[in-house]
Amino acid sequence: MTRRRILVGAGGLALLCAATAVAQIAAGPELRLTPEEIAQMPAVQPSAGTSGIAAIRMVVLYGDPERAGPYTIALEVPPNTRIKAHTHRDERTAVVVRGTWYFGYGAHADDAAFKALGPGSFYTEPAGAAHFARTGADGATVYISGMGPSDTHYLE
Numbered sequence: 810m811t812r813r814r815i816l817v818g819a820g821g822l823a824l825l826c827a828a829t830a831v832a833q834i835a836a837g838p839e840l841r842l843t844p845e846e847i848a849q850m851p852a853v854q855p856s857a858g859t860s861g862i863a864a865i866r867m868v869v870l871y872g873d874p875e876r877a878g879p880y881t882i883a884l885e886v887p888p889n890t891r892i893k894a895h896t897h898r899d900e901r902t903a904v905v906v907r908g909t910w911y912f913g914y915g916a917h918a919d920d921a922a923f924k925a926l927g928p929g930s931f932y933t934e935p936a937g938a939a940h941f942a943r944t945g946a947d948g949a950t951v952y953i954s955g956m957g958p959s960d961t962h963y964l965e
Contacts, residue, residue, distance in 0.1 A: 840871060850868045852868055857958060857961070865885065865890065868885075869882055874957045875959070877956075880955060883950060888945065888946050889944060889945065892942045894963070894964040895962055897936065897937075897959050897961060899956050899960075901959070903931070903932050903953040905930040905951050906928060908927075908944060908945075908950060909927050910925075910930070910944065911942060911945065912926055915939055915940070916939045934953075939964055
């Protein structure tokens with residue numbers, strides 16, 4: 810038996826992650842949503858797995874973050890919004906869709922720890938790992954996926 814090492818670039822990794830997600834939710838509904846259709850979806854009250862900040866528009870794209878199973882939420886975060894350090898019990902992945910999202914890891918929101926993530930950027934929120942975020946003058950939209958149930962526990 811020969812072992813082969815496979816090197817996967819950023820595009821290949823994204824494709825692999827997408828294929829894995831599709832395999833996990835193969836029994837779920839078929840969805841095809843354009844940005845315009847997402848913009849028309851009703852916002853819901855901040856719930857499990859969100860910052861709880863009323864100014865942030867949240868749309869549930871798939872599943873339910875309050876129940877067991879896969880989910881994806883879209884967060885539209887207004888300009889100059891700060892989200893204090895917090896954790897979630899579930900492991901999450903995210904993609905920045907619009908604007909610049911400043912994201913950092915740690916128990917205290919530290920301006921030196923932020924990394925600017927523009928559209929197309931990807932990051933993770935490991936289960937129980939403290940993190941924080943903010944937006945600049947343009948705000949940002951972020952799609953976050955995880956396996957519920959989710960929650961949010963502020964550290965600050």
